[in-house]
Amino acid sequence: MEQPPPPPKVVKPPPPAYVPPPKIRPQAPPPPTAITATTDVVPAAPPPPAAIVAPTPEPVREVVKVPPALDQGRPCKPPQYPPASRRAEETGAVVLRFLIDADGSVMESVVDASSGFERLDEAARQALALCRFKAGTVDGRPERSWARIRYVWKLN
Numbered sequence: 001m002e003q004p005p006p007p008p009k010v011v012k013p014p015p016p017a018y019v020p021p022p023k024i025r026p027q028a029p030p031p032p033t034a035i036t037a038t039t040d041v042v043p044a045a046p047p048p049p050a051a052i053v054a055p056t057p058e059p060v061r062e063v064v065k066v067p068p069a070l071d072q073g074r075p076c077k078p079p080q081y082p083p084a085s086r087r088a089e090e091t092g093a094v095v096l097r098f099l100i101d102a103d104g105s106v107m108e109s110v111v112d113a114s115s116g117f118e119r120l121d122e123a124a125r126q127a128l129a130l131c132r133f134k135a136g137t138v139d140g141r142p143e144r145s146w147a148r149i150r151y152v153w154k155l156n
Contacts, residue, residue: 063138063139064137064138064139064140065136065137065138066136066137067136067145067147068098068100068104068133068134068135068136068145068146068147069133069134069147070131070132070133070134070149071104071131071132071133071134074131074132076127076128076130076131076132077127077130078127079123079124079126079127079128079151080123080127081123081153081155082119082120082123084119085117085119085120085123085153086155089155090115090116090117090119090120090153091115091153091154091155092114092115092116092117092120092152092153093113093115093150093151093152093153094111094113094114094115094120094121094124094125094150094151094153095111095112095113095148095149095150096109096110096111096112096124096125096128096148096149096150096151097109097110097112097146097147097148098110098128098129098133098146098147098148098149099144099145099146100133100135100136100144100145100146100147101135101144102135102142102143102144103135103142104132104133104134104135104142105132105133106129106130106131106133107144109125109128109129110125111125112148115153117153120153124151124153128149128151133147
């Protein structure tokens with residue numbers, strides 16, 4: 001025969017928390033100050049605050065940049081139509097970028113946007129890399145910079 005389960009334990013709530021009284025005794029507020037003298041003289045207005053003068057900022061000087069350009073005084077030969085491209089009737093426009101040194105010579109050339117035909121792109125890049133440029137300037141001083149040229153190939 002089984003034993004009946006034991007009765008549940010009765011849990012008593014904990015005693016209330018003890019909070020000790022404060023060790024500081026409250027003080028009475030100070031007595032109000034009494035007016036002991038009066039006058040009919042109106043006090044003078046305080047002087048205005050000293051004017052704050054901000055330093056004048058340096059004027060913003062705008063940098064003048066002039067991009068490089070083909071030297072019109074020294075014409076360069078236009079690119080020759082590659083014979084295979086002429087036979088295949090290839091046409092299109094190529095965008096080239098040239099790194100121009102401070103003396104106007106081409107240091108590097110890159111096809112930026114293809115005409116769709118590698119032969120046309122390469123012929124334009126090689127021919128225009130032989131051209132002379134006017135160097136780009138910053139505040140009138142020649143500086144190495146990039147030039148963009150768009151060359152269009154058309155069959156006559």
